[in-house]
Amino acid sequence: MTVAQPIQVTVQGDDTLCIGDRTTLTAFGATRYVWSPSLGLNSINTATVIAAPQTTTQYRVIGFDAHNCFQDTVDIIVAVGQYPTVSIGPDSLTLNTGVRQQLNPTVTNGPISTWAWSPNINISCTDCATPVVTVKTPVCYAVKATNIFGCAGTDTICIKPFCENTQVFIANAFTPDGDGRNDKLVVRGQGIKTIRMFKVFNRWGQVVFEKANFSPNDVSAGWDGTIKGVKAPPDVYVYICEVVCDNDVTYTYKGNTALMK
Template identity: 45%
Template sequence: MSNRGCRDSFERQVVVNPHPDVTINGDSTKLLCRNASLQLNASGAQTWSWTPAQGLSCITCADPLASPLQSNTYLVVGWNSFNCPDSARVVLDVKQPISVRATGDTICSNESTRLLASGAASYVWSPTTGLSSAVVANPVVSLGQTLRYQVVGFDGFNCFSDTAYTTVFVNPTPNVNLGPDLLIPAGTEYQLIPTVQNGPVVVWRWLPSFDLSCFDCPAPRLFVRNERMVIVRATNIYGCLSTDTLSVKPFCDAGQVFMANAFTPNGDGVNDVFYPQSNGKVEVKYFRVFNRWGELLYERTNFYTNDIKFGWDGRARGIIASPDVYVYTVLVVCADKTEFTYKGNVSLLK
């Protein structure tokens, strides 16, 4: 319409051409093993352009062969006969080769440790000797001797596998033996002498340490007082440890202490002294000698049996007594506090 109110009109036909519907076959993300190929198939158009060109057998065809070495996203643009475009994308997730690693350990025989594999999704170990499982990354292993293992790892996509090796080194554990349990007279000094296999032992520990001559030596002496357990821990040059225990049960009876029935104090060094003797070391509360008329000739108190310096040398008032039969009494106390009294006769001979 003009400014004077005049009207006019014009008609023209407009043709709208359709866009193509471009698609790529299958999923929008595809898995591909490195060094493998995958056929891509685009449809819905007549002419094509793929980008990027890297890894494609062609960029202007509908179905290029894709062989990328790394993951990539490909764009395809397609034009129909009217030169109208459409596009689609596909992601190629390229799986790379794996590198499997394995670690072993050094252990003592019949101890346990763990193997460890890494770098894969699943594993198979061989041989299966000593393993808690052959299909986990970290099986527990217990062995008596050194063994080399192979582990094959798989990536989980059926693309790649890899193999690694590791060794479990097994050092010998010592075998220490204290022998059979002891039933032994109270007051005895007993030498503990363990037998050892797979030595040498470089560290000794004896527990508990009371009544032992040493706690870190190979063969301590034990003074037997009361019922107890003795524990020994032996460590060899490989750091492997062995333990054994010994039950010690002391006993006291009247036959433990004995007295001679005659002695000859003539200075020849043989049987010159009369004194309490015993199996083991027993405390003597008193030791007394009388003549036939009941007169006290000799007395000693608070010492231990088998100590000749507390014995009677046959002297009375500094003079060797005359040959005769004399009477003695002895009171002893065992390590378990049991008391025994001994009375008897002894002949003094020339």
């Protein structure tokens, strides 16, 4: 004599998917199965079914033993998520070298659980929502935003750097009197890789100061208002400065500065 025993049905399978995807659900512990509702299922009377619902759906499977003496019921909710849409903004931005630009993507169909930015070049973070990039060289940034359902959206933005004369500042006057304020004629700027050459001339075209291959904003590389160790007379001097920007473009700047007591 065979005595039928109660059964216990379990279900395995991925219970979260993106719209348009499918998941495999498999029931265990019984001999015969009936699934419902049938919407989105490829079968309703097999242990393993393929579910492709268009919206979040609660499926129920009833399992029966071989003798139809016992049955057990299990419910499983298959959550369906929408693919997020991500927009960083315009396809490209043209910005001064040295500028720090925050990227602020807008998203639909969140919430977003993970962010992934690439490449990891001149960017403050690769796993945050709003990184800050420092403009140096041409680069296209891609972002992948994944929501809580595991569905991902992507977008790309290209940064095009340029260098212009407003990025270099050389004072139109300085006072080398040793008071610690504006004592030197310094080449200042942002987005500048190096100062290739800086020369200062007197009114007769004679070079009174020159310096090559130094960094911007370096006070020690500035002109202290002396000529061969002797204080230069107050006058208007002409300078020429050649710089290499972060994007490797070379620019030459010319101007006048007044040496004042």
